Amino acid sequence: MNDTSGSGASPEAASTLDAGAEKPSAPTAARPANLRALIGDVHEWWTVHVIGQVDQAEVTERRREDGKLSEHYLFMTAMAGGIAILGLLLSSPAVVIGAMLLSPLMGPIMGLGFALAIGDWAWLKQSVLTLVIGSVLAVLLCAVLVFISPIQTITSEIAARTRPNLFDLFVALFSALAGAYAMIRGREGAIVGVAIATALMPPLAVVGFGLATWNFTVFSGALLLFVTNFITIALTAFGMAKLYGFRAKLTKGQSQAQSFAVLVVFVALAIPLAFSLNRIAWETNAQRIVRSEIREQFDARSQLDLLEIDFAAAPVGIHAVVFTPVLRPEIEQAVAASLAERLGETVTLDLVQYEVGTNDSAAERAQLSAARAREEREASARAEALAVRLSLAAGVPTREVLIDEARRRALVRAKRLDGASLATYRALEARIAAGEPDWTIELIPPAGTLPAAIPFDGGELTEAGQAALNVTGWAAQRLGRGVVLIGPTGEGEAVAEALRGEGVAVSVRSGAGVLRPVWASEEG
Known part of the structure; x- marks a missing residue:
């Protein structure tokens, strides 16, 4: 007889217990298998019913056409740039939107992303060349328009495009997702909306403004915004193309070289974006600190x-x-x-x-x-009254007076008045400025003759000499012209030092008689 008292159970009972102990592990073992099956089903559905429905050859060919450097591309880019800078100078969002609709810059940028995805380096170089040439053309045209324009004030529309922020990144990201999807799925009617949202052309127009006005802050900020949008769109297009199965038929070595090259490109493109994100993070934290303090x-x-x-x-x-x-x-x-x-x-x-x-x-x-609104209305009324006074003093219509209420600055270019000297125009400006101490008043006179002499007495400026010096410095600043002082060297150097302190370009030429100022272009 076998002793079963030590075991406490029969073999049949032990077998039953073992079977029962294994049952809880069965669902655990089945769960990974079910998950793998689910993933496999999703992958099969995506491959057959999504990627399989995309004509990759046709999509690629259309992207190549959109990214070509053509007469149509250059003309439309130039026109979009011209419209954009005019809308920015006039602070007209409607005009700026019109420029976005015309801008063809989306084509080469999307082409760049697709070229990276399939490893077509010839297409990649062509897309970059097309984008660079179009961008440079737009910037130069905008710079010329700003240079010849009487309006060179940084408007709210311009200022809004000098610094990229987190919202700009999200706009570019979502626009690129929508654009790439529409291109891949053959629903390109949505590209019009994408063009409006992404706003690639207005930052380029602001780059031209910064170049024309020699404002590095505006130039660099707008360029960074354009590069930020461009990088985001290109990388998003690359990701969407990969997701939809766009691949290059390469050997293993070629595939590794492609991956390395793409990685290098990504790192190089990410550098300005990293600086932008770092600044965005700092500004976000700064707002919190200021509010808390x-x-x-x-x-x-x-x-x-x-x-x-x-x-x-x-x-x-x-x-x-x-x-x-x-x-x-x-x-x-x-x-x-x-x-x-x-x-x-x-x-x-x-x-x-x-x-x-x-x-x-x-x-x-x-x-x-209500009190603040009343103050704003009163300030607006004062600005209108100031514009009327300046127009009367300058002899021009009110519409030719430039008023910047935000910065309290007024500028007008005066017409030539019979018998009026540069001293007359300076006196007119001073009289108006005295009534508006909170404003910066600039009355630009017509080109005229500088004072006949800057007299000295015993090595010191006379009262008339000081007045002539003041008129000379004021006229040189307003007209942006250089001055040549002809006369005794010692007196000339003393006056030149005073003028240079006011930012006037001055040179001294030795001569006999009293010291007299002349425009640099009229020397001799």
Whole structure:
């Protein structure tokens, strides 16, 4: 007889127990198999019913056609650039949208992405060449238009395209996804909407503006925005093409070389984008720091009503409006110093405080908003009155007076008035500027003769000499012309030093008699 007391169970019971112990592991073992089967089914569906429905040869051929350097491409790029810069100068979004619709730059950029996907380096080089030539043509045309234009003010439309931000990246990403999908699936009617959203041409127009006005900040910022959009679109098109099965028929060695080359291209293209993202991250963090720092200076009943940060300014400009029951005018300098330390950059802070009670704050804010609106209307009326005064002084229609309310700057180019000297125009400008101390008034005179002499007495400027010096410096600044001083060398050098301090290009030529100024182009 076998002793079963030690085992505690019969062989049949043990077998039953073993079977029961194995049952819980069965679903666990089946789950990876089911998951693999599901993945296989999805892969088969995608390969057969999605990739299999795409005519890759036809799609590739259409992309090649869109990216070719042709007369049509160059003409439409030039026209789009011209329309874009005019819309930006006039601050007209409708005109800018028209330029986006005309711009054919999407073709070579999408071609670049598809060429990377299939490893066609000849097509890749052709796409890059087409894009570069079209972009340079647009930039140069825009620069010429800005150079000959009387309007060279940085408008809100221009300023908005000088610094790429996170929203620009998402716009380019989603537009590229929609564009690549439409191209691959043969639904290219959607490209019109994509062209509007991506906005490749306006940044190029702003690059031309920066080149014409010699403003490196505008030039570099707009160029970075264009490169950011261009890189995002090209890489997204590459990814979509790969997803839809666009491949190159290469040997293993060629495939590895292609992968290495694509990696090098990606790294090279990602460098400016990395700088952009780093700046975007810094600005996002800076906004949080500024908001937190200002709120910490007031009690819980206070409210930060408005916060505007101009990161393009040097130093960084901050304007904030706070509703508070207790005014604290003494904290502005302390907050500015603290922000400069925390941000690592110099800042200028304009902190406006409105005193409000703790009761019926909504009504009080409404009253304050109405008061601000009234102030804005009064400021607009003053600007219109200033334009009328300048037009009368300059002898030109009001529409020829340039008014920048945001920067409180007014400019007008005067017509020639019978018997008026440069001193007359300077006096007119000074008289108008005296009535508007918060404004920068510039009255550009017609080209005229400089004062006949800058007299000295005993080695010192006379009163008449100082007046002549003032007129000479003012006229040279307004007209952007150089001056030659002819006369005694010592007196000439003294006057030249004063003029150079005002940013005037001056040269001195020894001569007999009193010191007299002449325009550099009229010397001799």
